[in-house]
Amino acid sequence: MFELHEVQRAVPLPSRYAAPASLDEAAELLSLHGAAARLIAGGTDLMLELSRGARSGVELLVDISGLPGLDRISYDGGRVTLGPLVTHADVIASARMRTAGLPLAQACLEVGSPPLRNRATVVGNIVTASPANDTISALMALGAAVTMTSVRGERTVPIAEFFAGFRQTVLEPDEIVTAIAFDALDGANRAHGRRGVFVKLGLRRAQAISVVHATVVVELDGGRVADLVVALGSVAPTIITVPEATELAAGRELADASADITAAACRAATPIDDIRGSAEYRSHTVGVVVDRAITALATGTEADRWPHQAPRLALTASAADTGPASTVLDEPGDTVTATVNGVQRSAAGAAGKTLMDWLRDDLGLTGTKEGCAEGECGACTVHLDGAAVFSCLVPAGRADGANITTVEGVASPAGDLHPFQQAMVDTGGAQCGFCTPGFVMSAVALLDEIAEPTAEQITVGLSGNLCRCTGYCSIIEAVHAASSDAAVHTAAGDRS
Known part of the structure; x- marks a missing residue:
C-alpha cells in the first residue's frame, strides 16, 4: 500500500x-x-x-x-470605518471608497483574484501581519486606527503600533479587531487637499505576492507639500514609513521633490533575498514604484487606471x-x-x-x-x-x-448544459478536464454578473483559475461565445 x-x-x-x-x-x-x-x-x-x-x-x-452587519463600510463626518467582515471585494465595489480611500481600494484590487477577494477580509490582512500584505501599506499611509474588543473592554491603537514585529501584532488571544478607521481623502483639487495612491510590483498580474509595494499619501496646500507619508512593503520585517521623505518634501512642489523622496525611500529599505526577488532587485525597484506613485500624484492621474466594473463574481451584495x-x-x-x-x-x-x-x-x-x-x-x-x-x-x-x-448544479434541471458549458465543448475549451469545473464556476458567476463582459473583464474574472494544458485562448473564446447567447439569461432565471 x-x-x-x-x-x-x-x-x-x-x-x-x-x-x-x-x-x-x-x-x-x-x-x-x-x-x-x-x-x-x-x-x-x-x-x-x-x-x-x-x-x-x-x-x-x-x-x-x-454574522450580519459586520461587513459595512461607513462614511461619517469625514471618517471611513470598516467593519471586521469587510472583504477586499466589498472595498472594490464601494464607489465612494475610490475617492475617500483610493490607495486602499487599489491595494484590495491587487489581492489574489475575485474568488479569494470574496472571502478575504481587510482585517484578516492586517492580523496576518506579513510585510508583503498589500493593504497594510495603504492603511499605514492613510493613518488608520485599529479597534480591538474583548470581554475586558475595547481599545484603539494607531495601526503603526498594531505591529510588534515580523508577522506579530499586539492583538491578544481573546481580542477581536472590530473596526479599522481613517480620515477620508479629499483631494478633488490638485493644488489643495489630501490624495493618495498605491503601486505594486508582482511577478504576475494576479494571485501575486508583492515583490515591492508602496503607498504615498500627500496633503497639498497651494500646490506645496504640507504633509507626506510614504509606506513601503516587502522591504523590511514590517511595513515601514519613510520620515526622511516627509522632511525632504515639506514646503516644496511634489514634482520638484520627487528625486529626493525616491532616494529617501531607497535608503529606508532593508530587503532580503527570497524566491520572489533578490535584495538588490528590491532595492532598485523601491525607487521605481515610489517614483511612479509621486508622478501619478503630481500629475493628478492616480485614479486613471481604475477598471470599469471590476468583476466580483458575486450577485449578492x-x-x-x-x-x-x-x-x-x-x-x-x-x-x-x-x-x-x-x-x-x-x-x-x-x-x-x-x-x-x-x-x-x-x-x-x-x-x-x-x-x-x-x-x-x-x-x-x-x-x-x-x-x-x-x-x-x-x-x-x-x-x-x-x-x-x-x-453538478450548473446545468438546468432538465439536463441542458449552461451556455458556457456548451461553448466549452464547441470551442475545445474542455481539455484534460481537471481544471474545467473551476473555470465553469467562475465563468458562470461572471456571466451572471456581467452579461457581456469585455476581454479585460473576462481576464480578471478567470484570473483565479489555472489551466495546466495552457488552453486559455479556447476558454476565453467560450466565454465570448456564451456571452452572446441569450440563453444565459434564461439559464440564470432557471437557477433562481
Missing part, C-alpha cells in the same frame, strides 16, 4: 468548530478558550497556516463570517447576511445541513474539514477538484451564498444553513 510523503499530507484542521450567534458570544468563546481558540472570518490565510502546521495548539475555530445564525460542531456525529444545488443535504463529519473535502467525501460531489489546496489554482471553486469562492479555504462548518452551487 502506498503512503503519502509528509509534504503531501495536510495537517488536520481543528476538530471543533463554532459559529456564534453574535460578536459578544464570539468574544466569550475566545475568553474561555484562550490561545486554544482562533477567530476566523475569511480564513484565506488562517486555513493555509493551519493546514501547513504553522499554527499549533488551535483546537477550536470561532467563525464569525456568518453581502454573502454574510445569508449565512448561518449559530453552529457548534463538537462531536464527529454533528451534522451540517446546507442547500446544495437546490436540494437540502446533510452530512456529519464536517468538523476538521474544508468545504471542498466535505462536498467531495461526504456528499459525493466529486466535480469539485483539489488542485493545490492553497487557493492558487481555482479547481475547487464553488458558489457560496451567491459568491464564487475557493472551497479549499472555507471551513466545512460554514456550509451550515448556506446555499451552495457546485459544478
Whole structure:
C-alpha cells in the first residue's frame, strides 16, 4: 500500500468548530478558550497556516463570517470605518471608497483574484501581519486606527503600533479587531487637499505576492507639500514609513521633490533575498514604484487606471447576511445541513474539514477538484451564498444553513448544459478536464454578473483559475461565445 510523503499530507484542521450567534458570544468563546481558540472570518490565510502546521495548539475555530452587519463600510463626518467582515471585494465595489480611500481600494484590487477577494477580509490582512500584505501599506499611509474588543473592554491603537514585529501584532488571544478607521481623502483639487495612491510590483498580474509595494499619501496646500507619508512593503520585517521623505518634501512642489523622496525611500529599505526577488532587485525597484506613485500624484492621474466594473463574481451584495445564525460542531456525529444545488443535504463529519473535502467525501460531489489546496489554482471553486469562492479555504462548518452551487448544479434541471458549458465543448475549451469545473464556476458567476463582459473583464474574472494544458485562448473564446447567447439569461432565471 502506498503512503503519502509528509509534504503531501495536510495537517488536520481543528476538530471543533463554532459559529456564534453574535460578536459578544464570539468574544466569550475566545475568553474561555484562550490561545486554544482562533477567530476566523475569511480564513484565506488562517486555513493555509493551519493546514501547513504553522499554527499549533488551535483546537477550536470561532467563525464569525456568518454574522450580519459586520461587513459595512461607513462614511461619517469625514471618517471611513470598516467593519471586521469587510472583504477586499466589498472595498472594490464601494464607489465612494475610490475617492475617500483610493490607495486602499487599489491595494484590495491587487489581492489574489475575485474568488479569494470574496472571502478575504481587510482585517484578516492586517492580523496576518506579513510585510508583503498589500493593504497594510495603504492603511499605514492613510493613518488608520485599529479597534480591538474583548470581554475586558475595547481599545484603539494607531495601526503603526498594531505591529510588534515580523508577522506579530499586539492583538491578544481573546481580542477581536472590530473596526479599522481613517480620515477620508479629499483631494478633488490638485493644488489643495489630501490624495493618495498605491503601486505594486508582482511577478504576475494576479494571485501575486508583492515583490515591492508602496503607498504615498500627500496633503497639498497651494500646490506645496504640507504633509507626506510614504509606506513601503516587502522591504523590511514590517511595513515601514519613510520620515526622511516627509522632511525632504515639506514646503516644496511634489514634482520638484520627487528625486529626493525616491532616494529617501531607497535608503529606508532593508530587503532580503527570497524566491520572489533578490535584495538588490528590491532595492532598485523601491525607487521605481515610489517614483511612479509621486508622478501619478503630481500629475493628478492616480485614479486613471481604475477598471470599469471590476468583476466580483458575486450577485449578492453581502454573502454574510445569508449565512448561518449559530453552529457548534463538537462531536464527529454533528451534522451540517446546507442547500446544495437546490436540494437540502446533510452530512456529519464536517468538523476538521474544508468545504471542498466535505462536498467531495461526504456528499459525493466529486466535480469539485483539489488542485493545490492553497487557493492558487481555482479547481475547487464553488458558489457560496451567491459568491464564487475557493472551497479549499472555507471551513466545512460554514456550509451550515448556506446555499451552495457546485459544478453538478450548473446545468438546468432538465439536463441542458449552461451556455458556457456548451461553448466549452464547441470551442475545445474542455481539455484534460481537471481544471474545467473551476473555470465553469467562475465563468458562470461572471456571466451572471456581467452579461457581456469585455476581454479585460473576462481576464480578471478567470484570473483565479489555472489551466495546466495552457488552453486559455479556447476558454476565453467560450466565454465570448456564451456571452452572446441569450440563453444565459434564461439559464440564470432557471437557477433562481
